[in-house]
Amino acid sequence: AQTIHQWPVAEIKAVGSPLSLGCTIKGKSSPNLYWYWQATGGTLQQLFYSITVGQVESVVQLNLSASRPKDDQFILSTEKLLLSHSGFYLCAWTSTGVEVFFGKGTRLTVV
Amino acid sequence: QQKVQQSPESLTVSEGAMASLNCTFSDGTSNNFRWYRQHSAKGLEVLVSIFSDGEKEEGRFTAHLNRANLHVSLHIREPQPSDSAVYLCAVSMNSGSWQLIFGSGTQLTVMP
Numbered sequence: 477a478q479t480i481h482q483w484p485v486a487e488i489k490a491v492g493s494p495l496s497l498g499c500t501i502k503g504k505s506s507p508n509l510y511w512y513w514q515a516t517g518g519t520l521q522q523l524f525y526s527i528t529v530g531q532v533e534s535v536v537q538l539n540l541s542a543s544r545p546k547d548d549q550f551i552l553s554t555e556k557l558l559l560s561h562s563g564f565y566l567c568a569w570t571s572t573g574v575e576v577f578f579g580k581g582t583r584l585t586v587v
Numbered sequence: 588q589q590k591v592q593q594s595p596e597s598l599t600v601s602e603g604a605m606a607s608l609n610c611t612f613s614d615g616t617s618n619n620f621r622w623y624r625q626h627s628a629k630g631l632e633v634l635v636s637i638f639s640d641g642e643k644e645e646g647r648f649t650a651h652l653n654r655a656n657l658h659v660s661l662h663i664r665e666p667q668p669s670d671s672a673v674y675l676c677a678v679s680m681n682s683g684s685w686q687l688i689f690g691s692g693t694q695l696t697v698m699p
Contacts (some may be wrong), residue, residue, distance in 0.1 A: 576633075
């Protein structure tokens with residue numbers, strides 16, 4: 477069975493500090509991977525997607541970057557956090573678009 | 588660019604009464620449509636996925652899709668207080684990456 481794991485579950489970080497959020501998918505090869513972000517009270521927005529290792533496409537510019545160093549790993553990062561980065565981050569995967577599987581998310585608070 | 592709008596923004600119903608939520612989209616060529624539930628900004632729980640015009644039932648949740656009217660709805664039969672959550676409509680587009688476009692959600696409150 478496929479599993480999706482996000483880490484950390486929650487983070488409190490200072491403005492200007494670096495950030496790294498991770499997502500790992502087990503049991504599925506070559507999935508399409510996605511990062512979504514939801515500001516408090518806001519709409520879920522797709523930030524990045526990746527169809528294959530080493531290739532990442534940006535959908536929304538938020539001064540964040542993403543990388544796919546391995547087939548089963550998707551990383552979201554920035555060198556300098558902004559207050560506006562606070563929110564809820566979700567990783568997701570699909571192989572056919574018929575079913576989309578989401579992780580449990582990371583709650584980020586920037587202070 | 589696909590636009591997804593949900594109504595109402597919030598809905599309060601009594602326990603046991605039918606709850607009906609609406610979602611309109613701008614591009615009728617979308618592949619499929621999903622309803623998710625989100626409790627207090629936690630992970631997403633998929634409720635119903637629908638691909639063809641008509642009706643799809645999953646337990647107490649029924650989705651109705653009408654592509655010609657660019658409309659998909661969700662009906663919750665016999666809602667319970669535990670069903671209180673934000674309900675999200677998502678439209679899937681195959682633009683090479685199976686992009687999911689979400690609506691802004693309907694906050695459902697079920698009163699005992």
